[in-house]
Amino acid sequence: MRKNIHGLQLEIQAVSGLLHHSVFYVHLLDAICMEYNTTRPHLRYTEYGRIIKSYVDYILTIQDREKRSRAARQVVDMMMMANPQFKHIEEYKHKLWDHLHIMSDFRLDVDAPYPIPPREAASFKRPEPMTYPDGKIKNRTFGKNFERFMERATQSDDPEKLKGYAEAAAYYIKLAYLNWNNEHVTDDSVKADLARMSDNKLSVDETYNLDNVKGGTAYQQNYALDKKKTKKHFKKPFRSNGGGKKFFKKR
Template sequence: MQEYNTQLAKIKLPEYGRNVQQLVSYCKTIADRDRRNACARTIVGVMGDLYPELAEVSGRKNILWNHLAIIANFELDIDYPCEILKADEIVARPEPIVNTQSNIRTRMYGKRTEELVAHACTIEDRDERIRLFALIANQMKRNFHNTYKDASEEDSKIIQDLVRYAGEQFRDDIAQIELLDAKTLEMNTQYDPASLVVSKKKKKKKK
């Protein structure tokens, strides 16, 4: 059954979207500290790519890393590269970031998406790898929809782009992914990445 936002825990920083929050949740599960640190750096890069205007803001790095800590509910055990405020030191919610997305295709996904895909490709457990591909694909769709709201055939393009990033050897993995509809992504609805993985048999029945 579809979960509705009224039934979900409040998203920490809505301007980044629930998909980023779920990437942070995934990062928490990585046992190896070096890999967890690398994943956190990539997520912060994704957050920065969503708001390129922060490049002109003094203390940009501190802002993004503190936002990561907030999204993680201060439970992400990593080597932060700057001072992070403690939960009891935050007296007010950070000011929201104004989105001024550019209609430039090279900015649509961002370099960090490629880094996340590269990380996913190193995961040996196939089920875990496909679940991360599903998270990445839906973040790509969110970025795509923000830039090209009236675009048609966006799902097929996103799948093609993800295969291009990951390589042909992962085409079968990526073929098992289902993308959420644009309305669900806009609502920041929580979802289980495993629910977006379908068997080839199930896909054939849908046709």
């Protein structure tokens, strides 16, 4: 019994040793044969993948021009699978052929339906950073864009333009007050704020009426309208004609 157990232990050790060595060789082969992206050349267009880039490199090795052109058209068809909804747009096809030439480093000599793009097309220029407003906002209720609008409006000398600027600014001032406070704002207070923020350069006529300005966002207005409809629908209680002594007529 002890001999059988000892023999079984030896067999288990032998099998485990073989498994250990096989796993070691597998990892060794992976370490030798595996190629990581960090060791590969830079990928110009990541949306097509490295397989397309490998195809482009292979096309450059084809000696026959006709076969090379046919292979290039097939690669463009494969590139088109990234955005198949644009396959019938001529401008999109032109862009794919430009990308093909750029990926080949402008060494591809094929019968293309479009001319070879200039080398400037391959250079990527980073856009200029967007300017962010500095400084504090004088009137947070109206925002920074309204301050820019007032600065631009007060620089005009045309009376007609000044009148239009003043009416637009007064309309927006009351609209902003209604959106933020949801309270009734008098026209006199709106005109006073307009004169204060424009350094008395903008003003509206006394007859200019701002009663038609309605505040609140579109969601708030729709919510109030739906609430009004619901209230009107359930204004009267539900009544039935059955039951009780009133149902039967006296004879």
